[in-house]
Amino acid sequence: MTLPQLALSSLAIGLVIGVGMSLLVVWAYRARARAEEETSTSIPQGITDVLGSMDDAACVVDASGLVLATSRAAARFGIEVGSTLENPELRQLVRGVRASGDTAMESLRITRGGLSLDPRLVSARASAIGARLVLLIVRDVTEQERLDQMRRDFVANTSHELKTPVGAVSLLAEAIESAADDPAQVRVFASRISAEANRLGQLTGRIMSLSRLQAEDGLTEVGPVSIDEVIASSIEAHVVQADSAGVELARGGDRGVWVRGDAQILIEAVGNLIANAIVYSPRGSRVGVGVRADDDVVEIAVSDQGIGIAEADRERIFERFYRADEARSRRTGGTGLGLSIVKHATQRHGGEVRLWSRPGRGSTFTIRLPQIAAPANADRDKKNKKRARKAARSAGSRVRNGETA
Template identity: 40%
Template sequence: MTLETWLALAVGALLGAGAYALYQWREDRKATQANTLVPHRTREVLAALHSGAILVRRDRRAAFSNTPASALGVTRPDGALHPGVADLAEAAWAADAEREDDITVSRGVLGVDSVVHVRVTPLSDDLALAVANDDTERHAAELTRREFAVNVSHELKTPVGALSLLAETIEDSPDDSVMVRQFAKKIRKESRRLTKLIQEIIEISRLQGGESVVDHHLIDFAGVVEEVCEGADMHAEAKQVSLVAELRQRPWVMGDHDLLVMAVRNLVDNAISYSDDASQVTVSLDSSEGAAVLKVIDAGLGIAPEDQERIFERFYRVDAARSRSTGGTGLGLSIVKHVVLQHSGTVELWSKPGVGSTFTIRLTEYTEEP
């Protein structure tokens, strides 16, 4: 190896060592500056917070951040900041006042979006405190409330508009007794539908509030089925539908009697309404693997696969025209879902167009009778 080669290698090694030393010095300086900016006690306090806490530097990096901030995805352990937090900090410094906003953060390998509310307060020319909280659920609830209000307004317009039109027609032709009687029947029908809609809106609002099941009791589930079937006899007779109750077991469940009656009644009423004349609706009750299993089986139109995933949504109707003709509001199955969830149970649907549908409710069975 020539002298020139040895000299080149030596110079290269010296330059490499120098570069590494310079890098290490800069990193040590950053750590020293960070420790100077953020005292140990301050770090301990911020680390104990449940909210995400970040001390933002002027260079758009974090001087310190706690574990919740990293979990929320607004900062990383290496000091990198979400751009939304850095932008908010710059706005706070520019205004010399607190600034807050919602930022969208993609987290995890699936890139699931979450909404994080961030409030930034300038502390000095060099530091600002950012406090972050997950606001995803509140945003989802707010969106749900807005959609619910829009749907309710839309649903109420139909019967109210029909009642107004019918009343005007009767007012214009009061001497036509035949027409008055016909329209009076329609007014009664629309009034019943409006009353039912309002009642179900009240019920589902209570259920979504999570305050409906306050006091649980041991309930004879078979007694609930018997009560519902007895009350549905007239509806079934009017449709010429055979309503059959098959009580193979009499399981006991823990819950609210009135809410369980409401859920089962909605399933049975739906089954009768959407069954063809002279068909059969079967309500079976059994016990299986520690669960009370209720099945409501009809031989009606059935539900298409693309509709089955949405059938428990509020105001969703497979056939809106038929729903209105039967007095359906689109809230019945949503009420069923919420009642079952409040009783820590499950509700499932099997359906095939042209064959029929089976709704299955499973609730935890209690072996001890009162």
């Protein structure tokens, strides 16, 4: 072999050895990086900042189930740094994601880290962020589920409640047609149709009232409201009902108290409490409406001496269409929406409703509202309204006596 050929051979061998060594070094570095990645428990850059800005419960979990980092909301489920995931379903979800390397999501019912026995419905999402680390996000959807269920129940209950009077009107119309030759029966059926129509109108009206209260713009006419006027209007609207039931209406407590809100909605809310108190009171008893101003709070209490409310019914008494006494409500034409309207009307005015009741002794519903100072022209407006009501009563009396108004 000549010298040039020997030199070229040496160069080729050296080049092969150099490339091989380079490849070996690259492979070694990559193997080392993979090994470090597989054994590393360090959190990737930026993950901690993301967790700190999250409203949902979230955490980073390593291969042993140890929690390395959390969001602030994670404590609601008992998830803390340095602890392990206690919930077996969450642990199973994390293990499955670590094995597959994919993202998985499940809906689970879990308790909040022993802080509550009430199970919460959560949407859990797990994603692999490395060979050993998994990001777990737990979103509490219990309230959303409750609202969805309320909507479904509202539609179902409304449909059921509307079917009763509509079906009755249809049947009575057929009865009138078949009894066309009997004027007495026609009058009876016509009277019953009128009663069912009134019931249907009352039901639809209350559904509309409740819908307005639950809308974002539920209060459209907000201003200073005299509680004296609210109580007076509510009592006047139910005097005939009380007389027919043999129940006395009594008003007491503080006067000259004002709140801010919608007068008509407050009148309807207090009127619903008075109407319920009359319905559930025995003949010869009394329904009291009292007002008490305490610091910055106004309390409107409606008390009766009726049958009271059982302990089991008190938690549900403000639900839509719920009736503690189904038979009595049907007989008196109750819609089961009155107390729900009271609750939402009070909440719309920044207040709350409280209930005291004892079976056989009666019930007291108390509306608590924020108090405001009386407007500057309150006395003049009060006198004008009194004169207007007096003139209206006088005109009504002349009409009843056969005089021309």
